[in-house]
Amino acid sequence: MRQFTAVVNPTAGGSTSAAALLQVARLLREAGAELETEYSRSLAHATELARQAGDRGRVVLAVGGDGMAGGIGGALSGTGAVLGLVPAGRGNDFARMLGLPREPAALAGLLLHGEPRPVDTVEVTSAVHDRTVVLGSVYAGVDALANRHANHARLLRGTASYYAGALRAITTWRRTRYRVTVDGQEHAFGGYTVVAANSGYYGSNRLIAPGARVDDGLLEVVMIHEAPRRLFFALMNELESGTHVRRPQVRVVRGREVRIEADRAIPYGADGEVEAVLPVTARVLPGALRVLY
CATH class of the missing domain: 3.40.50.10330 (Probable inorganic polyphosphate/atp-NAD kinase; domain 1)
Known part of the structure; x- marks a missing residue:
């Protein structure tokens, strides 16, 4: 027993x-x-x-x-x-x-x-945190800002706090230029966020990375490019089903190591906790944890 x-x-x-x-x-x-x-x-x-x-x-x-x-x-x-x-x-x-x-x-x-089954974990390194390991995802942008607001919400709980935090973050978001390097290949764009996902879900039941798997040795990297604010709100609603990835403003690539940089001090978070600001590197650790599921 x-x-x-x-x-x-x-x-x-x-x-x-x-x-x-x-x-x-x-x-x-x-x-x-x-x-x-x-x-x-x-x-x-x-x-x-x-x-x-x-x-x-x-x-x-x-x-x-x-x-x-x-x-x-x-x-x-x-x-x-x-x-x-x-x-x-x-x-x-x-x-x-x-x-x-x-x-x-x-x-x-x-x-x-x-029976315990192996799942991948994600090693996270930055100038502030030498090394941490998480399970779900690393995200850098408007979502990290929204999560920071949600974590400090006093009157709202659960999904309501996430929606309120997202609304506040989106309406105050300033133009940001990203440079994302996935397994040595660079992607430069203006946008709202970058998510390096081991798990498909984040932000209270939002399917940010429908193709992510916890046991494939890869991260699903979701890059949401600049869009009119009206369109971005529509895209946010589509996160519930994962259909946002069909939009031309969303690009998805896969890789083992992701480096995220930006032209200003953008917050990043991991597994619901806002850690610090960019730059940050996420690297998958294949099958590193035994989990009952």
Whole structure:
């Protein structure tokens, strides 16, 4: 029987994390599994707890949103430890990409009896952060700015905070010139954002990269070029279905390493957390993490 350590973000989705874990924890214990719970004080503390649990051979459960999943998954990348997810955040985009069940009984069954499968992770380097590893995507532009606004929203939660943040970011966006280098090939353009995606979803159920796969050893690089603001709002609506990639203002390429630069201090984010400003480099680490899904 598996031994689990749940690392909980107490602030993800208000009290949602504790509630989500309670239901799954009861089912795991009833089945005879051992489960210990650790409450993190910060994302850095969460990654430390995860590494310690992984070193002891325990299955690490990341309880929270995409920031928690990405931080813990990154910490376990390359270690051989096994990660399980208990989605309890605002977005839960990586869990959606993996097709994790929402019902506690089905999720508990997967955690108890599922076989770990290898997924790719993404190594992120910049002048500010020497090296971090994440799961979902690295994005640089209006979306990172929108996510920053959403993370600081006090009155709105969930999808509403993302829409409000996006509206504020788009209406204040200034012209930006990008230089994106994918496996040595340079792409220069004026635009709104660049997304280096391991997972197809980001920003609370937006299908930014329909062709992305978590186990193919490649990043799907989505570049959204300049467009009239009216057209850009239409394009944003199409993110729900992924049909935006058919527009001529959107270019998609694939590669293993992506360098993103811009002509001004553009913020970039990774897995729901806004890190710093460009330039940034993202490199795929094929099959570096074992995940239950």
